[in-house]
Amino acid sequence: MAQTEQFISEGIKWIDETNPTKEEVAELSKTYNLSHHIVQDCMQPEHLPKFEIVEDVQFMILRYLSKEDTIGTTIQEITNKIAIFYTDNFLITIHKSQTPFIEDIRKRFQTVSKPATTTEVILKIVWNALETFDGRADTLSSQVDIYENEVMQRKTPNRQMEALYHIKREASLSNKVLMLMQEPINHFFPKPGEEPLVQDVKDQLLKMRTLYGQILEDINNLMNLLISFSAQLQTM
Numbered sequence: 001m002a003q004t005e006q007f008i009s010e011g012i013k014w015i016d017e018t019n020p021t022k023e024e025v026a027e028l029s030k031t032y033n034l035s036h037h038i039v040q041d042c043m044q045p046e047h048l049p050k051f052e053i054v055e056d057v058q059f060m061i062l063r064y065l066s067k068e069d070t071i072g073t074t075i076q077e078i079t080n081k082i083a084i085f086y087t088d089n090f091l092i093t094i095h096k097s098q099t100p101f102i103e104d105i106r107k108r109f110q111t112v113s114k115p116a117t118t119t120e121v122i123l124k125i126v127w128n129a130l131e132t133f134d135g136r137a138d139t140l141s142s143q144v145d146i147y148e149n150e151v152m153q154r155k156t157p158n159r160q161m162e163a164l165y166h167i168k169r170e171a172s173l174s175n176k177v178l179m180l181m182q183e184p185i186n187h188f189f190p191k192p193g194e195e196p197l198v199q200d201v202k203d204q205l206l207k208m209r210t211l212y213g214q215i216l217e218d219i220n221n222l223m224n225l226l227i228s229f230s231a232q233l234q235t236m
Helices: 022-031 036-042 100-111 118-152 157-180 182-186 195-235
Strands: 002-009 012-018 050-054 057-065 079-086 090-095
Touching: 002 100, 002 118, 012 022, 012 100, 012 118, 022 036, 036 057, 050 182, 057 118, 057 157, 057 182, 079 118, 090 118, 100 118, 118 157, 118 195, 157 182, 157 195, 182 195
Parallel strands: 012 090
Antiparallel strands: 002 012, 050 057, 057 079, 079 090
8 A cells, every 4th residue: 555645736736645545535535525426436457447536537447467477367367457536636546456657657647747637648548558568569579470470370279279378368458558548648638838748649549559450460461371281180
């Protein structure tokens, strides 16, 4: 359980909560007039990305890739959640575990002299959440290339099909999360000067969806090729 507080601009406070207790969540709800039901609900680990406005407070859930070295079978196994409550006057981020990129962003806004808006900070968080999918996309793509080489050499088709299925499963889960991230991103209406930040986030989302879309296309083509080779073997 850890809480950090800092001012990102005069009168605008950012409260970052890591694994808060129910009492701490209740206190936040009372202090910032948040919907107690929504705050308690956001603590559940299974929630997918979304956006809501509740009593003039904007609320979004993001997910970021938390495991880059294991293949998971559910969204909750491969990603973690960040809940964000904000207005023009305050920002609250809540997450279950330590999130390195949030700490980096927090330090960055501690040292800059230019005052920041809540939107600027959130856009940085969203961009970095999307960036967590980049390295894993490279890994999965490399794995597909290896299996493609094996398929062309007609090596152990049964093992290849199983491995490709697991890669496809993970790529599909990541692609679904990225697709759902579109909703909170669509609700950013930038103030003058914030347009480049919003565009950077949209470009980042497009890049990640393109990467995972290409992985899924390559896997599907490879699995179809495997099925064709297996059929040929059976008729020989």
